[in-house]
Amino acid sequence: MSKDTTSTTSSPAATGATRRLGRFIGELRFEQLPQPVVAEAVRASINLLGCSINGALHESVGMVLAGLGPFGGPPQATVPGLARRADCLLTALASGIASHVGDFDDTHPDILVHPSGPVISALLPLAEMRGASGADFITAFVAGVEVECRVARAVHPAHYNAGWHITGTAGIFGAAAACARLLGLDETRSAWALGIAATQSAGIREMFGSMCKSLHVGRAAQGGLTAALLAQQGFTSADAAIEGKRGFIHVLSSVAHPEALTAGLNTEWELLRNTYKLYACGLVIHPALDGCIQLRKQHNLTSADIAHIELQVHPLALELTGKPSPRSGLEGKFSIFHAAAVGIIDGAGGEQQFSDARVRSADAITLRGKVTARVEPGVGMEQAVVTIYTTGGQRHEVRIEHCAGSLERPLSDAELDAKFLGLAEPAIGARAAAALAALRGLPVAGNCADVAALCGAVA
Amino acid sequence: MSKDTTSTTSSPAATGATRRLGRFIGELRFEQLPQPVVAEAVRASINLLGCSINGALHESVGMVLAGLGPFGGPPQATVPGLARRADCLLTALASGIASHVGDFDDTHPDILVHPSGPVISALLPLAEMRGASGADFITAFVAGVEVECRVARAVHPAHYNAGWHITGTAGIFGAAAACARLLGLDETRSAWALGIAATQSAGIREMFGSMCKSLHVGRAAQGGLTAALLAQQGFTSADAAIEGKRGFIHVLSSVAHPEALTAGLNTEWELLRNTYKLYACGLVIHPALDGCIQLRKQHNLTSADIAHIELQVHPLALELTGKPSPRSGLEGKFSIFHAAAVGIIDGAGGEQQFSDARVRSADAITLRGKVTARVEPGVGMEQAVVTIYTTGGQRHEVRIEHCAGSLERPLSDAELDAKFLGLAEPAIGARAAAALAALRGLPVAGNCADVAALCGAVA
Numbered sequence: 001m002s003k004d005t006t007s008t009t010s011s012p013a014a015t016g017a018t019r020r021l022g023r024f025i026g027e028l029r030f031e032q033l034p035q036p037v038v039a040e041a042v043r044a045s046i047n048l049l050g051c052s053i054n055g056a057l058h059e060s061v062g063m064v065l066a067g068l069g070p071f072g073g074p075p076q077a078t079v080p081g082l083a084r085r086a087d088c089l090l091t092a093l094a095s096g097i098a099s100h101v102g103d104f105d106d107t108h109p110d111i112l113v114h115p116s117g118p119v120i121s122a123l124l125p126l127a128e129m130r131g132a133s134g135a136d137f138i139t140a141f142v143a144g145v146e147v148e149c150r151v152a153r154a155v156h157p158a159h160y161n162a163g164w165h166i167t168g169t170a171g172i173f174g175a176a177a178a179c180a181r182l183l184g185l186d187e188t189r190s191a192w193a194l195g196i197a198a199t200q201s202a203g204i205r206e207m208f209g210s211m212c213k214s215l216h217v218g219r220a221a222q223g224g225l226t227a228a229l230l231a232q233q234g235f236t237s238a239d240a241a242i243e244g245k246r247g248f249i250h251v252l253s254s255v256a257h258p259e260a261l262t263a264g265l266n267t268e269w270e271l272l273r274n275t276y277k278l279y280a281c282g283l284v285i286h287p288a289l290d291g292c293i294q295l296r297k298q299h300n301l302t303s304a305d306i307a308h309i310e311l312q313v314h315p316l317a318l319e320l321t322g323k324p325s326p327r328s329g330l331e332g333k334f335s336i337f338h339a340a341a342v343g344i345i346d347g348a349g350g351e352q353q354f355s356d357a358r359v360r361s362a363d364a365i366t367l368r369g370k371v372t373a374r375v376e377p378g379v380g381m382e383q384a385v386v387t388i389y390t391t392g393g394q395r396h397e398v399r400i401e402h403c404a405g406s407l408e409r410p411l412s413d414a415e416l417d418a419k420f421l422g423l424a425e426p427a428i429g430a431r432a433a434a435a436l437a438a439l440r441g442l443p444v445a446g447n448c449a450d451v452a453a454l455c456g457a458v459a
Numbered sequence: 460m461s462k463d464t465t466s467t468t469s470s471p472a473a474t475g476a477t478r479r480l481g482r483f484i485g486e487l488r489f490e491q492l493p494q495p496v497v498a499e500a501v502r503a504s505i506n507l508l509g510c511s512i513n514g515a516l517h518e519s520v521g522m523v524l525a526g527l528g529p530f531g532g533p534p535q536a537t538v539p540g541l542a543r544r545a546d547c548l549l550t551a552l553a554s555g556i557a558s559h560v561g562d563f564d565d566t567h568p569d570i571l572v573h574p575s576g577p578v579i580s581a582l583l584p585l586a587e588m589r590g591a592s593g594a595d596f597i598t599a600f601v602a603g604v605e606v607e608c609r610v611a612r613a614v615h616p617a618h619y620n621a622g623w624h625i626t627g628t629a630g631i632f633g634a635a636a637a638c639a640r641l642l643g644l645d646e647t648r649s650a651w652a653l654g655i656a657a658t659q660s661a662g663i664r665e666m667f668g669s670m671c672k673s674l675h676v677g678r679a680a681q682g683g684l685t686a687a688l689l690a691q692q693g694f695t696s697a698d699a700a701i702e703g704k705r706g707f708i709h710v711l712s713s714v715a716h717p718e719a720l721t722a723g724l725n726t727e728w729e730l731l732r733n734t735y736k737l738y739a740c741g742l743v744i745h746p747a748l749d750g751c752i753q754l755r756k757q758h759n760l761t762s763a764d765i766a767h768i769e770l771q772v773h774p775l776a777l778e779l780t781g782k783p784s785p786r787s788g789l790e791g792k793f794s795i796f797h798a799a800a801v802g803i804i805d806g807a808g809g810e811q812q813f814s815d816a817r818v819r820s821a822d823a824i825t826l827r828g829k830v831t832a833r834v835e836p837g838v839g840m841e842q843a844v845v846t847i848y849t850t851g852g853q854r855h856e857v858r859i860e861h862c863a864g865s866l867e868r869p870l871s872d873a874e875l876d877a878k879f880l881g882l883a884e885p886a887i888g889a890r891a892a893a894a895l896a897a898l899r900g901l902p903v904a905g906n907c908a909d910v911a912a913l914c915g916a917v918a
Contacts, residue, residue: 063692068685071532071546087530163710168658199627199671200678202661206705211695212658219659226527233522236670246665251622 017243017261018198021147022191024265025177028143030135037269038443041138043416044106044145046439047276048116049080049124049455050420051105053427053435054351055098056081060211064094064218077125078456081427085456088125092175092225096121096218100167101211102351103333104280104423108273109382109407111152111170112160112283114217115274118171119144121221123178124455127448132182134445140181142271147194148174149270151242153260155253160205164252168203168216173242175224176231183232195237196227198248208320209331276416278405279349281333284317284381288336288373290403291386292343295396303345303367305390311340312376312385322373332359340386341367350422382406428457476702476720477657480606481650483724484636487602489594496728497902500597502875503565503604505898506735507575508539508583508914509879510564512886512894513810514557515540519670523553523677536584537915540886544915547584551634551684555580555677559626560670561810562792563739563882567732568841568866570611570629571619571742573676574733577630578603580680582637583914586907591641593904599640601730606653607633608729610701612719614712619664623711627662627675634683635690642691654696655686657707667779668790735875737864738808740792743776743840747795747832749862750845751802754855762804762826764849770799771835771844781832791818799845800826809881841865887916 033041055061056079065084073087080095099105099117106116119141127137152170160166176197180190200223203216231237242248242261249256279286288311295301317336326335332354341364342353358364379385387397402408411419417436424432435454438445445451492500514520515538524543532546539554558564558576565575578600586596611629619625635656639649659682662675690696701707701720708715738745747770754760776795785794791813800823801812817823838844846856861867870878876895883891894913897904904910 060694063689063694067688067692067694068548071535071548071688073530073532073546076530087532089527089530163705165658195666195669196671196674199624199663199666199675200661202659204658204700204705204707204710206697206700206703206707206710207654207658208697208705210654210697212655212697212700215655215689215694216658229526229530230522230674233526235519235522235526235674238665238667238669238671241663241665241671244665246622246663246667248663248665251663251665 016240017258018194018239018241019187019191020262020265021177021194023187025143025147025181025190026185026187028139028181030139032266033139033142034269037142037271038138040271040274041141042440042442043276043413044116044271044274045120045141045442046416046420046436047106048099048120049439050423051102052095052099052121053081053455054423055101056095057427058098058101060101060214061094061098064097068093076129078128078452080455081457083457083459088129089222089225091125092122092221093218096221097214100214100217102280103282104277104351107275107277107283108149108270109275110273111149111156112166113149113152113170114167115145115148115174117167117217118220118224119148119174119178121217122175122225123182124448124452126179126182126225128452130182132448134442134448134451136182137448138443140178143181144174144178145271146265146269147177150261150263151248154249154257158255159253162254163205165203165205165207165213165216168220169201169252171217171220172197172201172224172227175221176227179225179228180231183228185228185232189231192235192237193228193231195241196230196235197224198241199237200227201248201252209334273407275407276405276411276419278411278415280351280354281339281349282321284314285321285336285339286403286405287382287384287400288313288317288386289339289343289349291384291398291400292340293347293349294398295386295388296344296347299396301344301388301390303363305392306344306367306370306388307391308389309340309344309371310387311336311371311373312379313373314379314381314383315375316381318373318375324368326359329354329356329359335368336373337368337371338364340371428455431458475699476717477653477698477700478646478650479721479724480653482646484602484606484640484649485644485646487598487640489598491725492598492601493728496601496730497597499730499733500600501899501901502735502872503575503730503733504579504600504901505875505879505895506565507558507579508894508898509882510561511554511558511580512540512914513882514560515554516886517557517560519560519673520553520557523556527552535588537587537911539914540916542916542918547588548681548684550584551581551680552677555680556673559673559676561739562741563736563810566734566736566742567608567729568734569732570608570615571625572608572611572629573626574604574607574633576626576676577679577683578607578633578637580676581634581684582641583907583911585638585641585684587911589641591907593901593907593910595641596907597901599637602640603633603637604730605724605728606636609720609722613708613716617714618712621713622664624662624664624666624672624675627679628660628711630676630679631656631660631683631686634680635686638684638687639690642687644687644691648690651694651696652687652690654700655689655694656683657700658696659686660707660711668793732866734864734866735870735878737870737874739810739813740798740808741780743773744780744795744798745862745864746841746843746859747772747776747845748798748802748808750843750857750859751799752806752808753857754845754847755803755806758855760803760847760849762822764851765803765826765829765847766850767848768799768803768830769846770795770830770832771838772832773838773840773842774834775840777832777834783827785818788813788815788818794827795832796827796830797823799830887914890917
């Protein structure tokens with residue numbers, strides 16, 4: 001690293017990764033985006049806003065608005081899911097939390113990032129306030145996701161394994177990039193926005209199971225928007241904020257892959273590797289839950305039939321979701337034992353199966369006591385082997401290679417629409433259908449304020 | 460670590476460090492504070508607010524208020540140094556940046572933390588809005604500094620060496636602790652506030668030399684206040700946020716000292732090891748600058764006499780301040796070569812010696828070209844050996860064991876007062892003397908709003 005990497009002024013000779021990402025943000029145009037990328041941006045927006053709208057009903061979002069509202073600014077933007085407007089920064093925080101609190105948002109399976117939450121939670125309020133077009137929204141969203149996922153690739157997996165919640169730490173780059181694009185920042189200021197994001201990047205995995213897990217997404221959104229707003233004013237950052245010796249990838253990961261930061265920019269699109277959950281719980285649980293639902297259907301099983309359920313899983317499934325006795329819906333989303341139980345009892349894995357009431361119900365408690373799980377070498381993160389021993393002495397087994405909602409078995413548009421309506425209707429009622437239509441029409445929408453307003457509840 | 464460490468509800472059996480720090484915050488009372496601790500709280504407040512008042516004139520603070528002001532809330536608090544009120548969160552951010560931008564704030568030499576900036580920048584606006592007494596302010600301030608420095612001890616030095624800016628990363632704990640105490644949060648909620656702080660903790664050393672370095676202090680203040688406000692609402696965090704397997708000290712440091720988190724609580728006071736700078740630049744430069752000023756005085760040297768200045772220093776002095784050709788005042792504060800030069804030319808190291816103009820002046824540029832620095836084993840961080848070879852063939856040498864402003868050569872109250880007035884007068888003029896008197900009277904002040912108002916400029 002030369003001394004100039006900590007320079008406070010930009011240099012035309014600077015060609016590091018932070019600067020190249022800044023250029024990508026500054027130059028990206030809607031006309032460049034391949035049609036499948038635009039289509040996936042729409043799908044991601046529908047999935048994410050369904051989560052945000054539903055998640056706004058969670059008590060943690062109410063706490064944020066009650067606790068920080070008295071310090072907030074003018075009502076500039078709609079908080080999705082609520083009959084409430086707030087300033088853009090508070091909206092970004094609250095809706096970022098809402099987007100992730102149900103653990104039902106999207107996932108980039110290669111890097112364990114939930115890409116859309118930090119990006120859209122920052123971008124939509126800004127687009128609403130500025131009256132940006134749908135095309136501008138989509139361009140900014142794509143800029144955000146592409147930058148976010150590349151930053152994640154540059155630190156994964158050592159970063160995650162060390163205890164970082166990568167959706168928070170990489171997410172702030174996505175939010176900053178998207179907002180920088182929407183604000184029309186040039187290469188230099190976009191790079192500063194990334195640097196200001198880099199040095200706010202935070203979120204540790206000890207928080208999993210507490211309200212702070214989704215706070216990471218909210219703070220990533222709010223911090224990324226803050227970064228872009230400061231960079232717009234000329235607030236400087238380090239030239240090599242991401243790749244420098246004391247930069248993000250080296251300080252926050254024991255093994256870094258700097259080449260991943262800029263690989264395939266403008267030619268390969270991370271957004272096309274995004275996936276949407278069919279089940280409302282931690283992703284590493286999905287294959288086992290899928291297997292339980294399949295065996296239930298094939299053999300008409302009820303909980304009375306079950307003597308023992310044996311799960312063979314990837315190590316991360318046990319590390320993240322090995323909680324045998326969850327006490328709340330939030331904890332239930334990270335209990336592979338609870339998920340297997342409701343898979344058999346209900347044949348489903350939606351929000352209802354991970355409510356406080358369902359997690360505390362007697363039948364779920366009884367059945368999850370009959371579930372064991374162990375790590376099996378050769379079982380990948382998207383895989384599981386489910387073996388059910390019945391009280392009648394039978395043994396049923398299924399090996400899941402790719403669960404529903406994976407890249408190989410993606411949700412159809414119709415499934416996504418149904419997921420959106422199922423999430424949105426409890427919060428915004430009949431307006432959900434209009435909101436869905438508006439989101440489907442994003443590429444030709446004249447003003448994002450109309451779309452955002454439909455995501456709020458009727459006052 | 461048992462699974463219960465990520466519980467979302469508090470357990471009476473929980474006796475980990477996060478919980479014990481929460482208890483310390485919840486139970487600390489003004490009557491318990493030894494008189495020297497109260498006195499040092501006053502000295503620290505005078506020193507810090509002098510820095511904040513002066514630093515508010517820096518362009519980066521203006522950018523923050525211009526960029527984020529449109530999103531801000533009601534005018535709840537005074538921004539020190541300015542004729543401007545803002546909501547408490549924006550005030551915390553702006554004044555946190557202001558407190559550190561001159562690199563003239565206090566230093567805990569054992570852990571390289573600048574303790575007061577994050578704490579006071581969050582605490583004073585909150586105390587102003589709530590009309591808290593001076594005794595409540597001091598109690599909360601002490602709670603903040605004690606927690607902040609213990610968190611820093613638990614990760615130092617591996618954390619700093621890895622590239623973290625410890626004033627940002629530990630500072631947010633101090634801000635959260637102080638605000639939790641002022642809000643009167645109980646043990647559980649104070650512990651949650653620390654957890655919410657832990658998972659926002661950020662700031663990397665790549666930023667040194669850019670505006671983002673002091674942004675760390677502002678974000679620590681704003682994030683810590685946010686943490687306390689959320690915890691007040693019941694927003695939960697992990698029980699073992701700091702000491703857990705995936706908690707702060709393990710994720711952000713390769714070597715952790717968990718026992719340091721709670722050592723000596725209520726009996727030993729970190730605040731008594733705080734120091735105040737006589738020179739307006741990076742601390743590791745001070746011994747060399749001190750030596751240059753001493754030799755100048757002893758031998759009546761002028762720049763024309765200098766053939767060569769040789770500095771023997773601690774490794775960190777070169778790592779942090781080895782910039783041979785600074786281009787701005789900010790960079791000059793981190794150039795040991797510039798500091799040595801102005802030490803000879805001006806016989807001083809105040810804000811004027813580290814202005815943009817001084818750094819770009821021909822005589823400073825010429826003389827710093829004659830300065831060399833090398834690491835010498837056995838020279839500690841507070842030490843330096845300065846050798847000057849004159850054009851007349853003489854050789855003068857001094858070894859600095861403890862520089863002015865160190866624990867061993869602390870600033871007197873009179874020196875602190877002079878420092879405050881020198882910093883405050885350019886920003887708030889004649890009001891500086893009244894502000895100083897109000898700060899000296901903090902222990903008996905009835906309402907912090909009066910003190911805070913005096914720190915602002917006349918509209």
